[in-house]
Amino acid sequence: AQSVTQLDSQVPVFEEAPVELRCNYSSSVSVYLFWYVQYPNQGLQLLLKYLSGSTLVKGINGFEAEFNKSQTSFHLRKPSVHISDTAEYFCAVRTASGGSYIPTFGRGTSLIVHP
Amino acid sequence: GAVVSQHPSRVICKSGTSVKIECRSLDFQATTMFWYRQFPKKSLMLMATSNEGSKATYEQGVEKDKFLINHASLTLSTLTVTSAHPEDSSFYICSASGTSVYNEQFFGPGTRLTVL
Numbered sequence: 001a002q003s004v005t006q007l008d009s010q011v012p013v014f015e016e017a018p019v020e021l022r023c024n025y026s027s028s029v030s031v032y033l034f035w036y037v038q039y040p041n042q043g044l045q046l047l048l049k050y051l052s053g054s055t056l057v058k059g060i061n062g063f064e065a066e067f068n069k070s071q072t073s074f075h076l077r078k079p080s081v082h083i084s085d086t087a088e089y090f091c092a093v094r095t096a097s098g099g100s101y102i103p104t105f106g107r108g109t110s111l112i113v114h115p
Numbered sequence: 116g117a118v119v120s121q122h123p124s125r126v127i128c129k130s131g132t133s134v135k136i137e138c139r140s141l142d143f144q145a146t147t148m149f150w151y152r153q154f155p156k157k158s159l160m161l162m163a164t165s166n167e168g169s170k171a172t173y174e175q176g177v178e179k180d181k182f183l184i185n186h187a188s189l190t191l192s193t194l195t196v197t198s199a200h201p202e203d204s205s206f207y208i209c210s211a212s213g214t215s216v217y218n219e220q221f222f223g224p225g226t227r228l229t230v231l
Contacts, residue, residue, distance in 0.1 A: 044222040
């Protein structure tokens with residue numbers, strides 16, 4: 001079984017400041033990791049994903065995340081946020097091979113960007 | 116990337132009626148579709164997984180007779196909420212995955228259901 005923990009339910013930040021949204025996972029096998037963004041009353045949009053290779057993954061809208069196997073983390077970062085980044089962010093994990101390919105989602109982190 | 120659509124985007128219905136939500140993969144063949152329910156300020160709750168041409172697999176606690184799922188083709192899955200009640204009001208999101216080795220999911224825009 002696998003699980004995902006998003007440590008912060010809400011992260012307030014001022015515009016143009018850097019931000020980090022934390023995600024930790026647990027799994028006994030190799031995993032794929034994802035970050036999704038959800039704007040109000042919309043579905044989920046993939047920000048970035050880690051499948052293999054370089055542990056630093058760059059995504060859309062200036063976001064990046066780093067896979068740290070020893071710390072079982074996949075934190076999302078952006079060096080300078082905009083008001084338009086205000087949204088709900090979900091981390092997800094699924095097994096890389098065998099087992100269930102259905103991802104497990106974290107509870108989400110609400111990023112609130114203040115002017 | 117792959118596009119998944121949902122229809123309708125919003126629906127308001129009276130208690131006791133049934134509502135059908137459609138989920139379509141527009142530019143790829145979706146061998147598997149997923150239906151999620153999302154409560155306010157909550158994460159997504161997987162309701163069921165459906166493979167084209169076979170019966171859906173429901174998660175524990177989800178009433179299969181209340182939430183009817185049909186995946187009749189590789190591009191269309193439907194969720195019918197039967198005899199809807201106010202507690203069924205929620206945001207329903209579908210996702211679809213194709214035959215990619217990574218089985219990446221592509222999400223629809225969601226349907227807001229309000230039962231009066």
